Amino acid sequence: MTSHERDPLPERLRSAIDGLAREIEPRRDAWPAIRSRIDAERVVPLHTDGRPPCRAARRWPVAAAAVLVIAASTVTMLASNRQRRPTADGAAFNTAVGVGAGAARVASDRRQLVADVCNSYDAAADDLQRVLVARRARLSPKTVQVLESSLRAIDQAIREARAALEVDPASQDLMDLLDSVYRQKLDLLRRANALPLHSS
Amino acid sequence: MDAFERLYRSHVGRVHALCARLTAGQGTDELLQDVFVRVWERLPSFRGESAFSSWIHRVAVNVFLVARRGDDRRTQRVEYADDPDALARDQGLGHVRDDPDTRIDLERAIALLPTGARTAFVLHDIEGYSHEEIAALQGVATVTVRTQLHRARRLLMEELDR
Numbered sequence: 001m002t003s004h005e006r007d008p009l010p011e012r013l014r015s016a017i018d019g020l021a022r023e024i025e026p027r028r029d030a031w032p033a034i035r036s037r038i039d040a041e042r043v044v045p046l047h048t049d050g051r052p053p054c055r056a057a058r059r060w061p062v063a064a065a066a067v068l069v070i071a072a073s074t075v076t077m078l079a080s081n082r083q084r085r086p087t088a089d090g091a092a093f094n095t096a097v098g099v100g101a102g103a104a105r106v107a108s109d110r111r112q113l114v115a116d117v118c119n120s121y122d123a124a125a126d127d128l129q130r131v132l133v134a135r136r137a138r139l140s141p142k143t144v145q146v147l148e149s150s151l152r153a154i155d156q157a158i159r160e161a162r163a164a165l166e167v168d169p170a171s172q173d174l175m176d177l178l179d180s181v182y183r184q185k186l187d188l189l190r191r192a193n194a195l196p197l198h199s200s
Numbered sequence: 201m202d203a204f205e206r207l208y209r210s211h212v213g214r215v216h217a218l219c220a221r222l223t224a225g226q227g228t229d230e231l232l233q234d235v236f237v238r239v240w241e242r243l244p245s246f247r248g249e250s251a252f253s254s255w256i257h258r259v260a261v262n263v264f265l266v267a268r269r270g271d272d273r274r275t276q277r278v279e280y281a282d283d284p285d286a287l288a289r290d291q292g293l294g295h296v297r298d299d300p301d302t303r304i305d306l307e308r309a310i311a312l313l314p315t316g317a318r319t320a321f322v323l324h325d326i327e328g329y330s331h332e333e334i335a336a337l338q339g340v341a342t343v344t345v346r347t348q349l350h351r352a353r354r355l356l357m358e359e360l361d362r
Contacts, residue, residue, distance in 0.1 A: 009325060009353065010353065010357055012357070012360065013306075013325075013353060013356060013357060013360070016305070016306040016360065017306070017325055017326055019306075020306065020307070020326065021217060022213075022214060022217065023213030023214050023216075023217055024213060024216050024217040024220060025212065025213050025216065026212065026216045026228075026229065026232060028229070030212065030216075030229060030232050030233055030236070031205060031208055031209075031212075033229075033233050034208065034233050034236045034237060034240075035205070037233060037237050038237055038240050113343050113347070116341065116343050117341050117343055117344060120341040121341070172347060172350075172351050175347055176314070176316065176347075176348075176351075179316075179340065179344050183339075183340070186339075187269075
């Protein structure tokens with residue numbers, strides 16, 4: 001079954017897409033700026049991420065922690081709201097995909113989808129965590145402390161999002177949130193694995 | 201450099217259309233510059249296995265996704281574009297004013313989509329990427345792309361029906 005058979009593009013949307021311009025010229029000619037950037041970067045090669053690694057290493061724990069606080073509190077708020085009432089989103093989703101199938105079937109499909117997403121992310125996170133365990137002894141204690149605290153907050157956010165999705169499996173907002181929190185976890189692990197190690 | 205300028209002139213319209221839709225008109229000029237600078241850097245790696253236009257498109261999508269990951273890391277952004285008219289202005293829709301209202305309505309509706317849903321819609325429904333390709337490019341599960349696309353279509357239909 002192709003994706004289009006499973007979730008066909010509405011005809012009205014298809015014809016609107018067909019009417020879109022394939023080419024749109026920029027208002028201002030970008031060439032002079034591009035040319036000067038190419039010339040400049042030939043003379044002064046930039047660092048990959050535009051800043052020295054040690055500076056990045058000092059900054060990341062603070063940024064990660066701030067993001068996680070926001071993510072965790074959002075999950076908690078959404079989870080408690082969802083448990084009180086099913087969403088309009090959920091109703092719309094059921095209407096859209098539930099043609100010819102019962103509500104229980106739709107919920108079951110969505111739960112399977114949630115499980116698939118979690119399994120994929122968990123597998124990726126496990127790989128990264130194995131690398132982290134191997135490097136952990138050579139990271140600074142402060143970094144390890146922040147990292148562990150951040151990972152605990154993320155895992156808690158994931159658990160809460162999954163619990164909320166059990167109650168309201170059709171909620172796209174919760175699904176997006178779960179996806180976002182998992183991506184933060186992978187990103188945090190990747191960045192932790194890229195940190196410079198202390199010499200032993 | 202003259203040859204590269206000719207390449208730029210031949211492809212800028214399509215690349216700019218892609219950039220404007222992916223960014224919802226916010227930071228389009230910057231992205232366009234980044235794309236062509238990256239194309240210049242990577243020209244030696246172009247092996248002619250696909251059309252140059254396809255290759256340059258891939259580069260544009262990659263540059264956008266890398267920049268977006270950086271944005272995601274830096275801040276928890278409000279997902280909806282602050283100014284849905286920005287796209288229409290940035291794209292210079294004066295060029296297409298004689299076309300049906302639907303075209304502009306759809307452009308504006310695309311700009312209103314949350315970032316993930318917009319990316320999935322632009323790449324899949326406008327640019328013809330498969331779910332699997334989009335998932336691989338973003339490093340997410342295919343089911344995530346499917347749900348984002350479903351959400352995008354639903355929101356667009358709601359917006360067009362207003």
